Amino acid sequence: MAVPSVSCLYNGTIFIILIIFATLPGILTHSAPASPTTTTTTTTTSTTSSDVELVLSKIKPSLQGNAENLLLSSWNASMPLCQWRGLKWVFTDGTPLVCTDLSSPQWANLSIYKDPSLRLLSLQLPSAGLSGTVPRELGELSNLQSLYLGVNTLSGTIPLELGYSSSLSEIDLGGNLLNGSLPPSIWNLCDRLVSLRLHGNSLSGSLPEPALPNATCKDFQILDLGHNMFSGSFPEFVTRFNSLRELDLSSNMLSGPIPVSLSGLNLEELNLSYNNFSGVLPDLRNPKIGVEAFDGNNNLCGPPLRSCRGRSGLSSGAIAGIVIGLMTGTVVLASLLIGYVQGKKRKSREEDEEELEEGEDEENGGGGGGEGKLILFQGGEHLTLDDVLNATGQVMEKTSYGTAYKAKLADGGTIALRLLREGSCKDRGSCLPVIKQLGRIRHENLIPLRAFYQGLRGEKLLIYDYLPNRTLHDLLHESKAGKPALNWARRHKIALGIARGLAYLHTGLETPVTHGNVRSKNVLVDDFFVARLTEFGLDKIMIPAVADELVALAKTDGYKAPELQRMKKCNSRTDVYAFGILLLEILLGKKPGKNGRNSGFVDLPSLVKEAVLEETTMEVFDVEVLKGIRSPMEDGLVQALKLAMGCCAPVASVRPSMDEVVKQLEENRPRNRSALYSPAETRSGMETPF
Secondary structure, three states: OOOOEOOOOOOOOOOOOOOOOOOOOOOOEOOOOOOOOOOOOOOOOOOOOHHHHHHHHHHHHHHHOOOOOOOHHHOOOOOOHHHOOOEEEEEOOOOEOEOOOOOOHHHHOOOHHHOOOEEEEEEEOOOOOOOOEOOHHHHHOOOOOEEEOOOOOOEEOOOHHHHHOOOOOEEEOOOOEEEEOOOHHHHHHOOOOOEEEOOOOEEEEOOOOOOOOOOOOOOOOEEEOOOOEEEEEOOHHHHHOOOOOEEEOOOOEEEEOOOHHHHHOOOOEEEOOOOEEEEEOOOOOOOOOOHHHHOOOOEEEOOOOOOOOOOOOOOHHHHHHHHHHHHHHHHHHHHHHHHHHHHHHHHHHHHHHHHHHHHHHHOOOOEOOOOOEEEEOOOOOOOOHHHHHOOEEEEEEEEOOEEEEEEEOOOOOEEEEEEEOOOOEOOHHHHHHHHHHHHOOOOOOEOOEEEEEEOOOOOEEEEEEOOOOEEHHHHHHOOOOOOOOOOHHHHHHHHHHHHHHHHHHHHOOOOOOOOOOOOHHHEEEOOOOOEEEOOOOHHHHEOHHHHHHHHHHHHHOOOOOOOOOOHHHOOHHHHHHHHHHHHHHHHHOOOOEEOOOOOOEEOHHHHHHHHHHOOOHHHHOOHHHHOOOOOOOOOOHHHHHHHHHHHOOOOHHHOOOHHHHHHHHHHOOOOOOOOOHHHHHHHHOOOOOO
16 A cells, blocks of 8 residues: 655644634734833844744745645745744844734835844644654744644654753644654753643653753643653653643553652643553552553552552562472463464454455455455445555544545545554454444435455555545634634534434444544534534444543543543443533534643533523623524524533433434524525435425
């Protein structure tokens, strides 16, 4: 199979945060500190600001790699600095470059970029399709405080020059393709560093210690090194960072004991899961840190894990005798087991091959031979094994369990591929029946699975239609020119479509399916405001450890039902809870969960409860929702809010079913429907006309 290109548009997902890139253009001001004797001037010279020059000549080429990037195309001297995407500027006296008044003639000032006192304050381009490398010249930017380049496809190593920055305090390079070791120079930033996020790369080696042995990094609050390939022992030096509130070292290859000094930190969040830690857990201050923080470390014991056994008290001679006896027995037993296991594996391979062949026959299609197996489902009969293996792709999304690609076929057609992460999926015998079930699901509000490919080395591809639609998350939260207005009629249509899709999964199939990952990023919305759910049922083919990562993500993003601790406990009622949060997100226009680097957790149900108590319920709605509404009660707006709160009930048994949700939404339709509302119903073939 052709290796897909990663110079792509990121569309939605797994374990990541979307920040609005477009900076509102406006007036460019440069005012000196207030003083009766100070005269405010803006110095314009013939020389370019050193920071602007670095951005244009070094940083821009590094970030866009070999392909032109749409966002970075705004970085040019023919456009006002206020329109340079993802950048914030400041003058050497600390005065920010302000862009607020579109009517001001100064807004179009193109000479300001030559001001030598102009400095780059912030570079924020997460999820921007960047495909180059991390520019080493970032270390030369004397006023750079925040660097957010997460969820792109940047490759190569982290440059050691990054640690030579004199102002950098917030770094997010998570969700890229970075490799190599973490440069020790990073701790040069210790005195200023507030957060360091490198989650989801391929960084390796042991974690370097700060050059100063007693460094405390007094303001350091967040260290996220999860999902990399770091090895060695627990980095005990981090226990000296007294301000640390979040520590994530999960899914690495760290080993050995967890130091007692960790108990000295007042951690709010801790994740050490899926390493090789051993020994007794230290007592932690936060009782909310539960078992999930230590999953996948089989040799750990102590609260909240299993209790540790005491010493046996046997003499060394007795222990030696027992060991020798056990070794002798083990040799005999091993010889028997080897033959048994080999026979079992051989039989399993034969059964798996037969099952794949049967799957092809059942679904009326497929291909095989020496390159793996392709099982076709309804609507995918035109695909061949060569089509799939020779498709060239661009990365759309990376999640904890796989990567989604937009793939171009040789005939010019386009498909969407999801390559499941190696080791994330169950064995073929357990996986295939679920895949077949998902391949038979057809509903107008669900994205259909068209084919499934399994390679000889175990690689697995899910193949879908490619739909160039926006996600609901983008429609609600992304600020972009040309984005359609979302009045209540359109939002109601989207919510009803999502509800119908979930209701079909829960009650419309012979064997019910739970979605397991309901969120606004997993809802595609077309130009007619028809909503289609993606990623339903995928948790059922994941090994428990990877499936549980979805629970952790749902918790961070605010969609997790209170009773859901393990993904295997996911059911229709936990789907209903997530839908309730999603409906509140639609009504309030606010992102649930943890937003941004320094902001707190946004609990949407609590916001509504507070508004009800303060008798300010109407103020909680998004302003676009209220446009054109004469009576929130008659237009079903208040009923929708009550329905959402009912779905978010803390007790699962009192939540409505999705069938009941659909019924209530249908009974409380908005009177003022947009022009696009009815045509979409006709086009999508929905049963209830407007």
